[in-house]
Amino acid sequence: MIAYVIRRLLYVIPVLFIVSLISFSLMQLVPGDPAVVVAGLSATPDEVERVREQLGLNEPFYIQLLSWYGNLLQGDLGTSFLLGRPVVEVTVERLPVSLSIALYALVLTLVFGIVLGIIAALRQNTWVDQAVMTAALIGVSLPNFWLGLILIVVFAVHLGWLPSGGYVDFREDPWAWLRATTLPAISLAMLQMGLLARITRSTMLEVLRQDYIRTARAKGLPEHVVVGKHALKNVMIPVITVIGIIFSLLLSGSVVIETIFSIPGVGSLLGSAILRRDYPVIQGGLLLVATMLLLLNLLVDVLYAYFDPRVRYDGD
Amino acid sequence: MATEASTAAVTATVPQRRRRKATVWHRLLRHRLFVTGMFLFTLVAIGAIFADVLTTADPQKMSVRTRFEPPSLSYIFGTDNFGRSQWARVLYGAQLSLMIGLGVVVLNAIFGTLVGALAGYFRSLDNILMRIADAFMAFPVILLAIGITAALGPGSINAVIALAAVYTPRTARIVRASVLVAREMEYVQAAKACGAGDWRILRRHILPNCMAPLIVQLTFIFAYAVLSEAVLSFLGLGAQPPIPTWGNIISEGRQYIREAPWITLIPGIVLAATVLGLNLLGDGLRDVLDPRLKVQQ
Numbered sequence: 001m002i003a004y005v006i007r008r009l010l011y012v013i014p015v016l017f018i019v020s021l022i023s024f025s026l027m028q029l030v031p032g033d034p035a036v037v038v039a040g041l042s043a044t045p046d047e048v049e050r051v052r053e054q055l056g057l058n059e060p061f062y063i064q065l066l067s068w069y070g071n072l073l074q075g076d077l078g079t080s081f082l083l084g085r086p087v088v089e090v091t092v093e094r095l096p097v098s099l100s101i102a103l104y105a106l107v108l109t110l111v112f113g114i115v116l117g118i119i120a121a122l123r124q125n126t127w128v129d130q131a132v133m134t135a136a137l138i139g140v141s142l143p144n145f146w147l148g149l150i151l152i153v154v155f156a157v158h159l160g161w162l163p164s165g166g167y168v169d170f171r172e173d174p175w176a177w178l179r180a181t182t183l184p185a186i187s188l189a190m191l192q193m194g195l196l197a198r199i200t201r202s203t204m205l206e207v208l209r210q211d212y213i214r215t216a217r218a219k220g221l222p223e224h225v226v227v228g229k230h231a232l233k234n235v236m237i238p239v240i241t242v243i244g245i246i247f248s249l250l251l252s253g254s255v256v257i258e259t260i261f262s263i264p265g266v267g268s269l270l271g272s273a274i275l276r277r278d279y280p281v282i283q284g285g286l287l288l289v290a291t292m293l294l295l296l297n298l299l300v301d302v303l304y305a306y307f308d309p310r311v312r313y314d315g316d
Numbered sequence: 317m318a319t320e321a322s323t324a325a326v327t328a329t330v331p332q333r334r335r336r337k338a339t340v341w342h343r344l345l346r347h348r349l350f351v352t353g354m355f356l357f358t359l360v361a362i363g364a365i366f367a368d369v370l371t372t373a374d375p376q377k378m379s380v381r382t383r384f385e386p387p388s389l390s391y392i393f394g395t396d397n398f399g400r401s402q403w404a405r406v407l408y409g410a411q412l413s414l415m416i417g418l419g420v421v422v423l424n425a426i427f428g429t430l431v432g433a434l435a436g437y438f439r440s441l442d443n444i445l446m447r448i449a450d451a452f453m454a455f456p457v458i459l460l461a462i463g464i465t466a467a468l469g470p471g472s473i474n475a476v477i478a479l480a481a482v483y484t485p486r487t488a489r490i491v492r493a494s495v496l497v498a499r500e501m502e503y504v505q506a507a508k509a510c511g512a513g514d515w516r517i518l519r520r521h522i523l524p525n526c527m528a529p530l531i532v533q534l535t536f537i538f539a540y541a542v543l544s545e546a547v548l549s550f551l552g553l554g555a556q557p558p559i560p561t562w563g564n565i566i567s568e569g570r571q572y573i574r575e576a577p578w579i580t581l582i583p584g585i586v587l588a589a590t591v592l593g594l595n596l597l598g599d600g601l602r603d604v605l606d607p608r609l610k611v612q613q
Contacts, residue, residue, distance in 0.1 A: 018451035022460075029467040137599075141592035143543055145550050146566055146584035153573055252456035256547055270459070271551065274466045286463050290454040297454075 004305050012298055016291065023287040024068050027279055028061075038081065038277055054079075055279075077284030082276050087284035091266055098258070098265035100170055101181050102250045105189040109246055113193045114239065117200025122227065124205060132197065139194030145256040148187035152260070155183060165262040184261045188253045192246045199242060200235060207234045240304055244297040251289055343604045350600025356593030360586065364410035373401035375408045376558045384576045394578045396569065405560040406583050412561050413542050413590070416476050416554075420541035421534050423480035424487045429530065431484065432491025433518055437499055446492070449485035457482050457540070458547055465553040472555045475548050479541050490533045494526035501525075528605040535601055539594035546587055562587045 030037055035052035043051075052058050056067060071078070077087040120132040156164035162183055168176035207213065208231060216226045254267030262268070266285060273281035344350050363370060378398040385395040393402035435445040452460070464478035465471075498504065499522055507521050548554045549563030557564050562583040569579030 014447050015450045015454060018448055019454050022451060022455070023463075026463050026467045029464065031469060137595060138588070138592060141539070141543075141588050141595055143546055143566075143584060143587055143591075145547060146580070146587070149566070149570060149573060149580055150584070153577060157574060248456045252458040255458060255462060256550060259551070270462065274462060275552065277466070279467070282463050282466055286455060286459055289456060289459060293456070294454050 001305070005302055008298055008301055012294055016294060019290045019294070020069070020072060020287060023283045023290075024065060026283055026286070027055075030279070033057075034279070038279065051081075077287065078280035080273070080278055080281045082273065082278045082281070087280050088288075090269065090281070091285055091288050094264060094266045094269055097167060097263060098251070098254050098267055100177070101184055101188065101258075101263065101265065102247065102254065104181055104185040105192070105250050106243075106246065108185055108189040109192040109196055109250075110239075112189075113196025114200050114235075116193075117197040118204055118227070118232075118235070120197065120201045121204035121208065129201075133201070136194040136197040139190045140198075142190055144187050144191060144253045145260060147190055148184065148257055148260045151183045151187060165260075167261075167263045167265075180263075184257050184263060187257050187260075188250055191253070192249055195249075196239070196242070196246065199238060203235050203238050204231065207231050210234075237304070237308055240300060240307070244293065244300045247296060248293050251293070340604060344600055347600040347604060349596045350604070353593045353596025353598075353600060356589050357597060360410055360590045360593065361414060363407050364414045367404075367407040367411050371401065371404040371407055373404040375400060375404040375560050377401075384572070386576070387578055387582075393582045394576070396565075396576070396579045397572055402565075402579060402582060405565055406562070406586055409560045409562045409565060409583060410586065410590075412472060412555060412559070413545060413587070416472055416479075416545045417538045417542040419476040420479045420483060421538050423476070424484050424537050425530070425534055427480070427484045428487025428533075429491050429523065431488035432526075433495055433523060435488065436492040436495025437514065437518055437522065442492075445488070449488055452482070452485040453489075455482075458544060461544055461548060462551065462553065465548055470553045470556060472561075475545055475554050478548070479544055482544075483537050483540065487530070487533055487537065490529050491526055494529050495522055498522045498525045532598055532602045532606060535594060535598035539591045539598065542587070542594070543591050 027034060033048075035048050035055065035057050036043070038055070039048045039051040056064055059067070075088060077091075079085065080087055080090055083090055116132050116136065120129045120136075123129045152164045155162045162179055164183075166180055168180050170177040213226060213231060216230045217223075221230075251267075254265060255271050256267075257263075258265045258267035259271040266289070270282060270285045272278075273285070378400055379395075382391070382395045383397060385391045387394040387402075391401060391403065393406055396402055396405070431445055431449070435442045435449075455463075461475075461478040461482045464481060465474050468474040468477065495518075504517060504521055507517050512520075545554060546561070546563035546566070549561040550567045552564070552567070554563055555561050557568065565583045566580050569576065569583075573580050
């Protein structure tokens with residue numbers, strides 16, 4: 001087990017290195033003179049020069065690369081032009097907001113995705129199965145930003161049940177937090193719910209065909225024990241492996257959803273950084289999110305190996 | 317004797333291959349969901365291809381007198397805040413969306429196959445290529461696409477480049493997995509024994525046997541690309557107004573969603589129908605071409 005964990009760690013290090021290299025390269029993709037782009041077209045030559053100085057753009061490429069890594073190792077991802085504060089600081093302080101919504105969406109995804117998938121599998125080829133699978137497919141195909149707008153019109157504007165935007169901290173007022181985050185969480189979760197319902201259904205069908213299920217039934221166990229205990233445990237294995245992917249999709253959606261619902265999270269920070277060309281925030285935000293996801297996947301892998309010892313010996 | 321046998325084999329394979337193709341088509345046409353997907357996608361594709369036949373209105377022509385007309389016989393999809401025909405805007409938006417989707421698919425097919433084949437066949441390249449792919453895949457899809465388009469600048473071409481860069485590692489992984497299986501097959505050994513070179517083996521023997529999962533994957537990539545392009549142009553990173561895209565129509569309609577909900581509603585429905593159609597096509601192709609993959613998604 002320890003050997004497995006070490007092997008996974010050794011694998012993450014080169015990937016992290018390339019991830020940071022990709023983040024660094026984003027700035028090199030800016031066509032023309034990035035300093036002019038950042039300073040804006042109406043900037044005076046003096047202002048452009050100051051931006052160039054600030055970004056270190058007058059240094060040769062390898063110096064820029066070295067100083068990027070030098071700063072990175074000290075936990076410094078640069079300073080936001082827009083806010084005039086360190087990127088790490090502004091990202092980290094907004095992280096709890098995004099994570100709390102992502103976790104809410106994750107819970108919705110897991111509960112509805114798994115339950116609907118199991119129901120569909122148990123009623124295979126009936127109208128229930130077809131209805132659930134059609135809904136799942138539509139869920140996978142709906143653009144989340146559009147769904148968010150529709151939910152606002154229906155539940156906030158017409159029915160007036162929930163606020164159309166804004167955010168309240170959970171520690172201040174849990175009920176207000178729930179009201180503020182429900183519509184964004186649903187818009188974020190829809191895609192993953194559909195995806196997970198589909199995965200759960202096909203895994204469940206596979207598992208139900210196994211010999212040990214026949215044995216469980218043959219020895220007279222009631223159906224809810226066969227499904228709830230014997231089958232469910234084995235269905236959960238592939239579900240654990242996709243949690244990393246689900247989380248990645250949730251964070252992917254957060255830029256648009258937080259912008260639509262005016263939620264002060266990392267997503268809306270990136271959204272406004274894009275519009276104002278605040279490159280350090282874009283670079284740093286991307287790097288932080290990718291690193292977080294890599295570590296989450298590492299954790300998922302380790303948990304998976306812990307629960308299913310076969311994985312440890314499989315190698316790559 | 318030997319030559320006779322081989323010519324017999326050659327003549328036998330041609331009708332056989334044709335028959336196989338025919339049965340694949342038959343099975344696809346009997347797949348209800350595939351046919352539904354085909355119908356949805358064809359509908360949108362016809363709208364896109366024949367946009368200038370289906371409407372005489374200019375999607376960019378503004379008119380104060382026709383602002384905020386709800387859908388009616390004269391304005392099928394209504395008009396927007398500038399009095400522009402939404403029917404024309406959605407049709408021309410379809411043109412752009414499908415073209416961008418197609419561009420991403422073509423780039424994915426080329427580079428995904430290239431990288432996947434190199435990594436799967438030449439084991440010395442595998443480690444480095446796959447670590448790079450892993451690094452790209454560590455970023456959430458939309459976030460990386462946003463980062464790349466934000467750096468390159470907004471626009472359709474840049475959106476295609478960004479989305480291709482984001483999805484290519486995913487396609488490469490799938491091609492690599494099939495190449496890894498195919499390269500251990502006996503017919504590859506046989507080809508090697510006959511003195512065939514690496515490139516010939518890859519091109520003639522391995523890649524043709526990796527086509528099924530690749531086609532399935534590319535259909536899904538098409539769907540994701542159309543969806544992601546809409547997100548990018550919703551955020552103002554795609555084609556710039558007044559050029560209509562589904563994403564920027566929804567974004568512009570957002571301010572008038574109370575008075576004129578059709579501006580936002582209709583392009584969203586058309587977008588969802590397109591993505592649904594492509595997803596159904598992908599599901600159908602997967603069921604028929606490669607049933608083993610069924611469990612994965």
